[in-house]
Every structure is written in structure tokens, then in C-alpha cells.
Amino acid sequence: MGEVLFLAHRVPFPPDRGDKIRSHHLLAGLAKLGPVHVGTFGETVQDMAQKPLLVEMARTHALIERSRPLHLAGVEALLKGRAVSLTAFDDEAMHRYVAKTLGNHRIDTIFVFSGQMGQYIPDSFEGRVVFDMCDVDSAKFAAYAEAGQRKWINRREGRLLAREEERLAARADATLLISDNEVDLFRSRLTRPDAVSLHALGNGIDAQFFDPGRVTSHPDLDEGEGPQIVFTGQMDYAPNIAAAEWMIAHVMPALRKTHARARFHIIGRAPVRVLRDRHGEHGVRVWGEVEDVRPFLKSADLVVAPLLIARGVQNKVLEAMAMARPVVATPGAATGIDAAHGEHLVISSPDPQQLLAAIDRLLADPLHARAMGEAARRFVIERMSWDQVETELAELVRGAELPIDAA
Structure with a gap:
């Protein structure tokens, strides 16, 4: 297979929290298939210290420090009518890295980990797109609003994210969610469920480490x-x-x-x-x-x-x-x-x-x-081994026809 551009909203090292554990293992699985290029963000000193591990795994990489305060991203999002989650991860340096990578390398697949990174897929890209939603973020914000937490803000965020999630799922050749339940939930929220290809790809566990x-x-x-x-x-x-x-x-x-x-x-x-x-x-x-x-x-x-x-x-x-x-x-x-x-x-x-x-x-x-x-x-x-997850991931990225979760 060709080369993969992997875009993640948090640097996938070290694998010490939920989203980093998943992104780390998916990236490791992709690296076994062929060259990968990684565009990702760091927020802490520890995050920014992960550059040597990216150098070791990726052919090229961009680890960009995300320092925009959340309240400023919120104000900008309100002025632009965008979701705060998207605005907070909108960065010109990342746009430049993506454009440079697509221009200089034969990228067959863009793998997007989490909805915040879908904004970096150029309209002109003609290769394969795999979108790992993990879970339905828009539903989570809606649940926060229903529970009485910052009702107006969370309701707005859930509504705007739902729009972006559906756009990305329609753009992608395959959209991954972490369980059959999440697949069913996402499908129930779509205006055109027939226009997307949904697959459940669960998490694994390193049972040798957790022994x-x-x-x-x-x-x-x-x-x-x-x-x-x-x-x-x-x-x-x-x-x-x-x-x-x-x-x-x-x-x-x-x-x-x-x-x-x-x-x-x-x-x-x-x-x-x-x-x-x-x-x-x-x-x-x-x-x-x-x-x-x-x-x-x-x-x-x-x-x-x-x-x-x-x-x-x-x-x-x-x-x-x-x-x-x-x-x-x-x-x-x-x-x-x-x-x-x-x-x-x-x-x-x-x-x-x-x-x-x-x-x-x-x-x-x-x-x-x-x-x-x-x-x-x-x-x-x-x-629930990561080896099994990597096998299913390889078939998806190579374009094999895995069973699609039926409506």
C-alpha cells in the first residue's frame, strides 16, 4: 500500500489515557503497513517531549504546540458560527504541514483520528479517507446540556459538531466507531444514513503489560x-x-x-x-x-x-x-x-x-x-487484543470490504 497521513488532535505518546491509548495503537498498526506521516498537537511539556518517538515511527511529522486559550477559541467560535472544538484545533501551521506533505509524498490515505482534525482534509484530495470518530462527541455535549451543565453552550456545541460529524462521515470512505452501540447511535442521528459507510472497531488491551x-x-x-x-x-x-x-x-x-x-x-x-x-x-x-x-x-x-x-x-x-x-x-x-x-x-x-x-x-x-x-x-x-484490532484496521485501510454494520 502507499503512504498514510495520520492526523490526531493529541500526540499519541505516551499511551497513558483513553484517546492516546487508542491513537497510539492505531498509529503503530498503520506503521506496520507502510510509511506514515503524522500531524498532531501537544499541550504540555510532556507532550512536546514526545518528538523523538515521532521521529522513530513516522517518515515526517509535525508536533505543534497548541497554546490558544480555550476562552479565546470560544469567542472566535461564536463570532464565526463554528463549534468551539473545531476552532480550538484550527492552526495555520498544521494546514501548511498537511499541504506540504500531500505535495511532496504519495499519500494514498488520510487517516483522521477524532472530528477536530477533519478540517485539514483538502477538498482536492482524491485518495482514501478513513475517519475514526471513536464515539459520538455531539451526543456527549447534548447529554451534558440535558444534565443541566452549561445548557446553551453545550446544546450549541452538540448541534454544530453533529453537522461536522455528518459532513466528515459522508466525505470518508470508511467511518470507524468504537462499538456497535456507537454505530447505531450515530446512524440514528444522520439525515442521510445511506450515504455513509460505518464500521465498529473496538479498543484492545495490552494484557502482557496489565498482568x-x-x-x-x-x-x-x-x-x-x-x-x-x-x-x-x-x-x-x-x-x-x-x-x-x-x-x-x-x-x-x-x-x-x-x-x-x-x-x-x-x-x-x-x-x-x-x-x-x-x-x-x-x-x-x-x-x-x-x-x-x-x-x-x-x-x-x-x-x-x-x-x-x-x-x-x-x-x-x-x-x-x-x-x-x-x-x-x-x-x-x-x-x-x-x-x-x-x-x-x-x-x-x-x-x-x-x-x-x-x-x-x-x-x-x-x-x-x-x-x-x-x-x-x-x-x-x-x-480483546490489539493484534486483532490491527488486523481489522489493515483490511479497512487497504480498502477490503469488511462487513458494514447494517441498519
């Missing part, structure tokens, strides 16, 4: 007297914040009536102040960013994913399952993971009493909890 046999336990959790409950994720991300607050307010007080020493560990970078202020309340410990999440998972009595708003496959759930931990997840958090309720994990409605009952049952039966964790690890090894 409880490769790490030691965490001493603070192992020495605790009560059950240790763990929740992981990017802790300045609105759905994770809402889930952690909900767990603190509605589940932990009741759980500590029967397990007085129960602890709820919130683990992940950039915890917002509203979470930091809950540290110590109802057995809560807010750790922030940690060097390695695996010892926390290994030492957890169980892992929870009580997401009230969720899009796509949750890496946090796959990581806990790979670490052979029993997981209690809400339906949204379990989306796209074709695991059996009661065998590989427990799926509980986002009702405090039902989720509490699910936790109590697992804590009361440690043999069953251990067997569930072991079954979960077997499931992800057998069914």
Missing part, C-alpha cells in the same frame, strides 16, 4: 483494614468527575455502615478541586497522578466504573479486567465490551441501592469475586 503477575501490590492498600475500592481515569474529565462525586455522595456513606473501614481510591491525573476537597470524606482518598496504576488495581478488592455519561469503550474497565479484578460497572461504562454479566463483570444500573447491593455481594463472597476476576482476565486475553 497482575508482573507487578507488586500497593502497600497502602494492602495494609488497609477495610475493603479497598478503586476508580481510575482522567480526573478533570467531566464524566469521571460526575461519577466520582456520585459514588462519594450516594454509595460510600451507606457502604461504610456495613464496612466501617471501606476506602474509595480515586486515581488519575489532574483531579479538580471539587474532588480534592472530598479527600478524607467517607473513606475517600484522592491520589492524583501516579507513576503506575497497576499496583493499585492489583491491590483493589474491587474496581468500580460508575459512569453516568459514557461514550465508547472504557479503557479503565479493560485494564481492571486484565488485572484480574472484579469490576462493577454501569451499563454505559460496559458499552462495547461483550463480556457476560455475572461471569466476567457485574453490570449495575446507576441507582445507588442497586450498585451498593452489587458491591456488597462481591465483598461478601471473595471466592466468587476472585473467580470473576480470573474469568475477566481470560476474556480480555482471548477476545
Whole structure:
């Protein structure tokens, strides 16, 4: 096959958060097929330090620092009638890199990772376009508005993003989403569903890295007297914040009536102040960013994913399952993971009493909890490897006719 131009809104190194994990593995899979050129953005010192890894993997690259303040992007978006998400990632240097790359190299395919980067596809490009939406961002903003969060802004963003998502899907030869549920949701929102080619391409898990046999336990959790409950994720991300607050307010007080020493560990970078202020309340410990999440998972009595708003496959759930931990997840958090309720994990409605009952049952039966964790690890090894994802990706990029999710 020819060369690929890979455009991602965040530099896909290191693979230490949901979108970076997916973009990293997709880029690695594409690099096995032929030369890749990478256009991407960095926001932090750590992001900008990833240049050597891009040099190693890509034939050419542009790692551009994105420094425009969000409030200025918001003002510009309002004046231009554009979505804030698009305006925030509109950069002249990236436009120049794309034009130069297309002019100097035989690019057969442009692979767009996330909707913010579709604006860089020239109208004149005649090659193959693959658009990885991951999940339906416009629906997420609509859900925020429905939940009462900045209603006017989020409703506007959802409406404008929906328009851009449909434009890109119609432009692309193949549009990827992370699960069959997301495919169905996106199709239901299209004005012309017959004009797009939709495919579900799930996430994988590196079960060799997330292996409880490769790490030691965490001493603070192992020495605790009560059950240790763990929740992981990017802790300045609105759905994770809402889930952690909900767990603190509605589940932990009741759980500590029967397990007085129960602890709820919130683990992940950039915890917002509203979470930091809950540290110590109802057995809560807010750790922030940690060097390695695996010892926390290994030492957890169980892992929870009580997401009230969720899009796509949750890496946090796959990581806990790979670490052979029993997981209690809400339906949204379990989306796209074709695991059996009661065998590989427990799926509980986002009702405090039902989720509490699910936790109590697992804590009361440690043999069953251990067997569930072991079954979960077997499931992800057998069914959710990145090798399988890369095989499906190669067929899509080469233009093979994979089964299209039927309406």
C-alpha cells in the first residue's frame, strides 16, 4: 500500500489515557503497513517531549504546540458560527504541514483520528479517507446540556459538531466507531444514513503489560483494614468527575455502615478541586497522578466504573479486567465490551441501592469475586487484543470490504 497521513488532535505518546491509548495503537498498526506521516498537537511539556518517538515511527511529522486559550477559541467560535472544538484545533501551521506533505509524498490515505482534525482534509484530495470518530462527541455535549451543565453552550456545541460529524462521515470512505452501540447511535442521528459507510472497531488491551503477575501490590492498600475500592481515569474529565462525586455522595456513606473501614481510591491525573476537597470524606482518598496504576488495581478488592455519561469503550474497565479484578460497572461504562454479566463483570444500573447491593455481594463472597476476576482476565486475553484490532484496521485501510454494520 502507499503512504498514510495520520492526523490526531493529541500526540499519541505516551499511551497513558483513553484517546492516546487508542491513537497510539492505531498509529503503530498503520506503521506496520507502510510509511506514515503524522500531524498532531501537544499541550504540555510532556507532550512536546514526545518528538523523538515521532521521529522513530513516522517518515515526517509535525508536533505543534497548541497554546490558544480555550476562552479565546470560544469567542472566535461564536463570532464565526463554528463549534468551539473545531476552532480550538484550527492552526495555520498544521494546514501548511498537511499541504506540504500531500505535495511532496504519495499519500494514498488520510487517516483522521477524532472530528477536530477533519478540517485539514483538502477538498482536492482524491485518495482514501478513513475517519475514526471513536464515539459520538455531539451526543456527549447534548447529554451534558440535558444534565443541566452549561445548557446553551453545550446544546450549541452538540448541534454544530453533529453537522461536522455528518459532513466528515459522508466525505470518508470508511467511518470507524468504537462499538456497535456507537454505530447505531450515530446512524440514528444522520439525515442521510445511506450515504455513509460505518464500521465498529473496538479498543484492545495490552494484557502482557496489565498482568497482575508482573507487578507488586500497593502497600497502602494492602495494609488497609477495610475493603479497598478503586476508580481510575482522567480526573478533570467531566464524566469521571460526575461519577466520582456520585459514588462519594450516594454509595460510600451507606457502604461504610456495613464496612466501617471501606476506602474509595480515586486515581488519575489532574483531579479538580471539587474532588480534592472530598479527600478524607467517607473513606475517600484522592491520589492524583501516579507513576503506575497497576499496583493499585492489583491491590483493589474491587474496581468500580460508575459512569453516568459514557461514550465508547472504557479503557479503565479493560485494564481492571486484565488485572484480574472484579469490576462493577454501569451499563454505559460496559458499552462495547461483550463480556457476560455475572461471569466476567457485574453490570449495575446507576441507582445507588442497586450498585451498593452489587458491591456488597462481591465483598461478601471473595471466592466468587476472585473467580470473576480470573474469568475477566481470560476474556480480555482471548477476545480483546490489539493484534486483532490491527488486523481489522489493515483490511479497512487497504480498502477490503469488511462487513458494514447494517441498519
